[in-house]
Amino acid sequence: MPKVTVDGVELDVPQGATVLQACELAGKEIPRFCYHERLSIAGNCRMCLVEVSPGPPKPQASCALPTAEGQVIKTDSPMVKKAREGVMEFLLINHPLDCPICDQGGECDLQDQSVAYGRGATRYDENKRAVTEKYMGPIVKTVMTRCIQCTRCVRFAEEVAGVEDIGAIYRGENMQITSYLERAVASELSGNVVDLCPVGALTSKPYAFEARPWELAKTLGIDMMDAVGTNVRIDARGRQVLRVLPRVNDDVNEEWASDKTRHHVDGLTRRRLDRPYVRKDGQLVEASWAEAFDAIKVAKAGKSVAAIAGDLVDCETMFAAKALVNALGSDLLEGRQTGLDYDVSSLSAVNFNTGIAAAENADVILLVGTNLRWEAPLINTRIRKAVWKKGAKVFAIGPEKDQTYKVSWLGDDASLVGKLPAAALDALKGAERPLIILGGGGLAVPGVHGAAIALAKSVNAVKDGWNGFSVVHMAASRMGGLMLGYAQPGGIKDVVAAKPKLAFFLGADEVDFTGFAKTLKVYVGHHGDKGAHAADVILPAAAWTEKDFTTVNTEGRVQRSEKAVFAPGDAREDWSIFRALADALGVNVGFDSFDQCRAAMIAAVPALGQEGLADYGWSAPKLPAKPEARAIPSPIKDFYLTNAICRASPTMQRCSEELVHGVDFAEAAE
């Protein structure tokens, strides 16, 4: 613990801390552009200069200077002030004065810091440098003349995203940041470089010229695009969500968000169901709420009712639907809409037990039937960190897909889980913190789940202080649904076999509706997608930005999200739909307000009342562990079009065409 003095205040700093970190511990603000906590240190912007003695009699870049015992650091001396003014002046020499037409305006590090540390007037009257436009894909808009070459984006692409596509070419004054040959950056995390860019060089393409940051109402939310539960901030103006940005949560998403999380929002205003519909003579026609409820009432379903939850629904919605279904006298609930039927007798066996943050400590990792990069991009960054920073080894069973790190592919035969090749087995056995990650593809093959649990036991993956058996889900509703009992022993097959007269589909679009031909299908959801096409009655509901809710991510973390905007048209929050429907059907669901609904849910499942990790205990059931010898399927065919909101989003469609299907847009963009 070196003892240093910062502006006359003595303090102890951790061993290996940099001078910049010491200054921050002392509560001093150090301006910076290139330094970023989660990236490696570059030390090339020179904005963080401070005066350090002992040392050479000149300002030092504090971000790259380690602290030493007895250092005296000054952050407010005339030398530092002059140095910062000088650096700022140099940075601004080639930076265009186009703040009024720059999307970064109002949230620009360069703008803020030039106000705080700059000279106030320019002495430069030469020509400024201009840089030719670059193309970086459908997400990132570039105005490279504004670039100050901090190289944060280059380091992010290399270190976090694992897609080495961005680099700095040429040198000196001619240095330019570009993607390789100006191709689209093929990463599902590319949007993060927009947040990282301290100036307006990289901005969000779909959000270009939409709004200024001070116009936006900011709401804290939890993303529902995948089961990671990314903490986000929903920025809305009036009734429209304009963008979604990640919030810092070191336990979940650090400060990243996938492109789907960021840019599905333009789907929230398209293809919306904004009024009820009832199918008459094979056609869906607009109806009033009363007519829609009547259509449900006349079915006289009695006890023959089921509810099927889709991927985007929250716990309160599922609870409200469950309350109605129970009140009608049924218990037919299912959330695994694509037909998965894995055992859920113990939730610990289907949970990401290791924890997302802890996953980066694993030393040998086995991926079973998961394309982690698409199923949970922000868990994949943790695994990449384990590989890249700590040298973890990764083996995988399943269809080969680039995971951005080195993977030893063992093959895609499911039976391999039962009889692992010796190299992988020995590595897992010899590992201190082995980690077995079972994904959606693995869960789809009978026997793989049991075999993976047996494997975890045999390699001693679950021990004191380390649980190395983890399941990664793809649906944000999955863990919450399982906690609320949305699972039948035989999966959705059981629901089909029960031949319900009435079934509620809670935003369920991926269901095979052929099994429900004789059922009155009520779609409660927000987008006119596959589910709505198949439905007999459509009740318009709120999307995730339009309601308060509780959700549980794949590691069992209970999180709450707040309402940012109102649902469009006649659409209502889901809980109120089921409350009203209960009246129409003459039953009582036991709540009259959202708060009562949530309280009732918490009374039924206490774990949902406590934000943070739910404790499922570890009691893995003994399951059949003889996987069939067949290829493990890959459940996600297209990362950008996994749910109804994405499919409605022009940005996601464009990403899909360009990055998944290889349509070339580069020319058209110019």
Place this chain on the structure above:
Amino acid sequence: MADAPQIPDEAEVRARWGAFAWTKENAEKAKAVIARYPAGRQRSAVMPLLDLAQRQVGAETQTQGWLPVPVIEYVAAELDMPFIRAYEVATFYTMYNLVPVGRYHVQVCGTTPCLLRGSDDVMAACKNRGMVKGKTTPDGLFTLTEVECMGTCTNAPMVQINDDNYEDLDFDSMARILDDLAAGKSPKAGTQNPKRHTSEPEGGPTTLKDMVKANHDYRKEW
């Protein structure tokens, strides 16, 4: 920025150079270069390999050689590194040509010592032969580039043509060298001043004269 090289059309370059591979001889050399670096650090060999590739391209095209994108990718793939990293290296160093050059790549130094000693005349001699900065002459013989200091200031002004330096130039000697090259001759490299051999002072030493004959201890005289 305006005089940054315009990378040639990608489709055309890929069609011409997509099948680039080492010649047997160069494959051996590449192997030897990679072997100089510890295992796992093979990326360190990127600069010599890019140079080797450029020379091979030069040999194939009868020019000084350049680095088409597929060739950079070939080298990057050989070293198991991302293409952009090799591309960064190739764009950073002026010794790698990103556009085709002529048979003789005339690099005229225009930095202060050369400027003071008459690099303008040298440049004029080049322009006199129809060369334009950054361009190749229509006959494909010469490409003219103005470069920064090549570290031959004692013999300023100088040019580097392919792998040879020509020093102590003036308008006439430069014109003669270019004529010789154009005629297929190989003019004498190094200093063009008949009174000098290398970089020694013209007309004999001007300092440390006592050292010429024997090791003289100057310390007593300080």
